[in-house]
Amino acid sequence: MSFPNWERVVIKVGSALIAPNKQGCSSHYLLSIAQFIVRCRANGTQVVLVSSGSVAAGAHLFDEEEKTNIAVKKAMAAAGQTEMMSTWDRLFDFPSAQILLTHADLRDRERYVSVRETIDTLLDHEILPIINENDTVTTDKLKVGDNDNLSAMVASAAEADALIICSDIDGLYNKNPHEHDDAEMLKEVNSIDESIYAMAGGAAADGVGTGGMRTKIEAAEKAISHGIDTYIINGFTELSFNMLLDGKNPGTHFQPYDKPMQENVHWMRHTSNAQGEVIVESDFAASLENDAEQLTSSEIIGVRGEFSVGDTILVRKDDGTKLVKAKSNYSSCLLNFIAKQDSEEFATEFEEKTGPIISEQHIANLEKE
Numbered sequence: 001m002s003f004p005n006w007e008r009v010v011i012k013v014g015s016a017l018i019a020p021n022k023q024g025c026s027s028h029y030l031l032s033i034a035q036f037i038v039r040c041r042a043n044g045t046q047v048v049l050v051s052s053g054s055v056a057a058g059a060h061l062f063d064e065e066e067k068t069n070i071a072v073k074k075a076m077a078a079a080g081q082t083e084m085m086s087t088w089d090r091l092f093d094f095p096s097a098q099i100l101l102t103h104a105d106l107r108d109r110e111r112y113v114s115v116r117e118t119i120d121t122l123l124d125h126e127i128l129p130i131i132n133e134n135d136t137v138t139t140d141k142l143k144v145g146d147n148d149n150l151s152a153m154v155a156s157a158a159e160a161d162a163l164i165i166c167s168d169i170d171g172l173y174n175k176n177p178h179e180h181d182d183a184e185m186l187k188e189v190n191s192i193d194e195s196i197y198a199m200a201g202g203a204a205a206d207g208v209g210t211g212g213m214r215t216k217i218e219a220a221e222k223a224i225s226h227g228i229d230t231y232i233i234n235g236f237t238e239l240s241f242n243m244l245l246d247g248k249n250p251g252t253h254f255q256p257y258d259k260p261m262q263e264n265v266h267w268m269r270h271t272s273n274a275q276g277e278v279i280v281e282s283d284f285a286a287s288l289e290n291d292a293e294q295l296t297s298s299e300i301i302g303v304r305g306e307f308s309v310g311d312t313i314l315v316r317k318d319d320g321t322k323l324v325k326a327k328s329n330y331s332s333c334l335l336n337f338i339a340k341q342d343s344e345e346f347a348t349e350f351e352e353k354t355g356p357i358i359s360e361q362h363i364a365n366l367e368k369e
Ligand SMILES: Nc1ncnc2c1ncn2[C@@H]1O[C@H](COP(=O)(O)OP(=O)(O)O)[C@@H](O)[C@H]1O
Pocket: 013, 014, 015, 016, 052, 166, 167, 168, 169, 171, 172, 173, 174, 175, 176, 177, 178, 199, 200, 201, 202, 203, 204, 207, 208, 209, 210, 211, 212, 213
């Protein structure tokens, strides 16, 4: 077998590979990853690196007892980030570039497109983008929270062919192998459902990782629905990378969808956050995916939250069933106003002039959830 015909890959590297002993960065495990990146580039495959490890790398600069403090964690990330970047940079004889992102940068369509353009431009100039979450500025509302999901969002934004998640374990097991001796590894996952999520536990309490397998499966789900081949592999061993270069699967492979979601629909479904909700009657029967214009103000029984024109909203039934996420052509203020009008004629006329509340080309269907 030979190296897959990937034009672009995203490689995600977990904290344990960068700062294994919580004593600053070590290049011990990074050498074989760096070598893999060099070989990919030599094969004509563009590489984007999503690297964790800033918190773990900066940890040794702070006292043990203060490490649970949020401000100190952010300081650890700020200090560790420079060390992590310089460790990677020393391993390459080509330039690298640092991109620090929060969820706020990705759920805003303009900023998302801007991130994508920057990644494209760096790759066109043979510069290696190295991406991490901007932990220093994030709050609960702004953050992605783990680099597994971040790497899937980046892989989608970059239109990558493959996402390779390098971890401290061989792949996904049917139960946490650190807790169950009889755990068995899955080589191939053809679809992700609740039974797959049920296998996944969190990160080890005494480890440096965040999210464990659950966030890796979330990432895989995001990536495969965009048609991206996804692997969870053991980044400690060079064999994993040699196998990938030979076109073999060294860990768990997640089969991408045959019919991937369109890029803007995928962004709405998996990256964008709903800024507000529009509630319709429980017996609302129209399929908004096929006919978005069925959502008129006369169907709306409630508007929740504040949103502006162009923001993503969630349309759900009164009984809680989620229908679609969609781009709103109206602000919450205006929708509230027309939904409260007694005269249906007024509302119909208004919408005829102003256009539909949501449009078909900006909808992600959630009915199967
Ligand atoms: N079903 C499972 N299969 C494999 N690992 C699991 C499973 N459930 C929980 N884990 C834990 O997830 C860890 C990997 O995730 P994490 O610590 O977040 O690493 P990383 O830093 O690579 O993101 C494993 O070391 C293991 O402790």
